[in-house]
Amino acid sequence: MNAPSSSIPIFDHHELIQSHPVATLLVDRGGIILFVNAAAEQLCNMSRSAMVGRVVYDVIGMDRSYRQRMSDPATSALFAHRAEISVGDRKSVFADLQMVPYGTSGHRILALVPAQSEAELMGGAIGRSGRAAGAAASMLAHEIKNPLAGIKGAAQLLARKADADGERFTNLICAEVDRITTLIDQMEHFSRGQPIACEAINLYQPIHQASEAVRARQHRGVSFSEDFDPSLPLVHGNHDAMVQILLNLLTNACEALGGRDDGVVRIATAYRHGLSIDKGDGRGRIALPIEVSVSDNGPGVPSDIRGDLFAPFVTTKRDGRGLGLALVAKLVRDMGGTVQHVRDGDWTRFRVHLPAAPSPKGVRHG
Structure with a gap:
C-alpha cells in the first residue's frame, strides 16, 4: 500500500x-x-x-x-x-x-x-480617539462650509487679474477649498461610522498637493527635504484624506520648529517588506508595506503626553484644539492603515503605513 x-x-x-x-x-x-x-x-x-x-x-x-x-x-x-x-x-x-x-x-x-498600550499604538487601534474627533468635527462642519464658499469665490475673482505666479496660488486656493469641502462632507459621516471610499492612488499626488500648500505659507527658517522610493506601488487609499493627513503632519512639523533658522522638515516614502497587522476583524493579517513619514528636527513631543498623542483635545499649542492628530488617526484607520509616532535621536517622526493597491502579477508602479 x-x-x-x-x-x-x-x-x-x-x-x-x-x-x-x-x-x-x-x-x-x-x-x-x-x-x-x-x-x-x-x-x-x-x-x-x-x-x-x-x-x-x-x-x-x-x-x-x-x-x-x-x-x-x-x-x-x-x-x-x-x-x-x-x-x-x-x-x-x-x-x-x-x-x-x-x-x-x-x-x-x-x-x-x-505590551498592550504599545501594541495599540503600533497597530493603530485608536478607534475611540477617531470617533470622538469625528463627533467634534461634524459639529463644526456646518459652520465652515459657508466661509469656504466665499473664499473660493474671492480667489476666482482674483484669478482674472493675476499674472502666472498669482494664478498658480489662486488655483491652489480653489483646489484646497474643494478638497476641504469634500473632506467636511466625509467628516459628517464619521459619527455614523461610514468608511471613506478607497481606490488605487498614486501617493505622490497628495504628497505634492500637501507640500505645495504648506510651502506656500512660507514658514520662516524651515527647509524641506525629500527622500522618495521611485518604485513605490499604488496605494489603496483616498486622495483627499491623504492630503489632509499630510497637511496636518507637515503643518505640525513646521510649527514644532518654532521659527528656528535651521529647521528641517523631511518627507520620505519607503516599501517595507513583511510589515502587517491583525485588526481583529476576522480578515487575518493585512500587509501594510507602504510607508510615508514626516519628520522634523524640533524639540519633540513632551514625554507626559506621548501616550495620548492621538487622543482628541490633547495639544501643546496655546491656541490649539487638539483635533489634528486624532483626525489623522481616524483617516489612516479608515484607509486600513496605521500611524505611529517615534522619537529618533534629534528627529520626531510620524510614520503612516498603508496597504498597497491590488496589482496584477505583483507589478510595481514607478
Missing part, C-alpha cells in the same frame, strides 16, 4: 520568520546580533544593517538583571512579562521578553512583544 503523498507545501523559512509579526532577533553566545526580522526593525526603528553586528544591549536597553541572565551560559531560557526596555533613542516601553536557545553553538532567539 502506497503512503499518501503529503499536501503540506514547502515553506521558505527565511521568508516566514521575516514576515513574522513578533520582533525576533538571533544573537550569538557573546550577544552579537546575527539576524533581525522586519518586526524587530519596526520596533527598534532601526534598519537591519544598523543592527546586525552590534551587541544586543547597545540596541535594546534593559535592566541589568536581565542582561546578566542573558549573558549567563547557565540560563538556557528566559521569560519576562512587561519588562521595561528602551529601543533606539525612544523612551522606555514595556514588552514581554522571551529568549530560547537555538542550535548547539550557544546562539539564542530573542522575541519581544510590546
Whole structure:
C-alpha cells in the first residue's frame, strides 16, 4: 500500500520568520546580533544593517538583571512579562521578553512583544480617539462650509487679474477649498461610522498637493527635504484624506520648529517588506508595506503626553484644539492603515503605513 503523498507545501523559512509579526532577533553566545526580522526593525526603528553586528544591549536597553541572565551560559531560557526596555533613542516601553536557545553553538532567539498600550499604538487601534474627533468635527462642519464658499469665490475673482505666479496660488486656493469641502462632507459621516471610499492612488499626488500648500505659507527658517522610493506601488487609499493627513503632519512639523533658522522638515516614502497587522476583524493579517513619514528636527513631543498623542483635545499649542492628530488617526484607520509616532535621536517622526493597491502579477508602479 502506497503512503499518501503529503499536501503540506514547502515553506521558505527565511521568508516566514521575516514576515513574522513578533520582533525576533538571533544573537550569538557573546550577544552579537546575527539576524533581525522586519518586526524587530519596526520596533527598534532601526534598519537591519544598523543592527546586525552590534551587541544586543547597545540596541535594546534593559535592566541589568536581565542582561546578566542573558549573558549567563547557565540560563538556557528566559521569560519576562512587561519588562521595561528602551529601543533606539525612544523612551522606555514595556514588552514581554522571551529568549530560547537555538542550535548547539550557544546562539539564542530573542522575541519581544510590546505590551498592550504599545501594541495599540503600533497597530493603530485608536478607534475611540477617531470617533470622538469625528463627533467634534461634524459639529463644526456646518459652520465652515459657508466661509469656504466665499473664499473660493474671492480667489476666482482674483484669478482674472493675476499674472502666472498669482494664478498658480489662486488655483491652489480653489483646489484646497474643494478638497476641504469634500473632506467636511466625509467628516459628517464619521459619527455614523461610514468608511471613506478607497481606490488605487498614486501617493505622490497628495504628497505634492500637501507640500505645495504648506510651502506656500512660507514658514520662516524651515527647509524641506525629500527622500522618495521611485518604485513605490499604488496605494489603496483616498486622495483627499491623504492630503489632509499630510497637511496636518507637515503643518505640525513646521510649527514644532518654532521659527528656528535651521529647521528641517523631511518627507520620505519607503516599501517595507513583511510589515502587517491583525485588526481583529476576522480578515487575518493585512500587509501594510507602504510607508510615508514626516519628520522634523524640533524639540519633540513632551514625554507626559506621548501616550495620548492621538487622543482628541490633547495639544501643546496655546491656541490649539487638539483635533489634528486624532483626525489623522481616524483617516489612516479608515484607509486600513496605521500611524505611529517615534522619537529618533534629534528627529520626531510620524510614520503612516498603508496597504498597497491590488496589482496584477505583483507589478510595481514607478
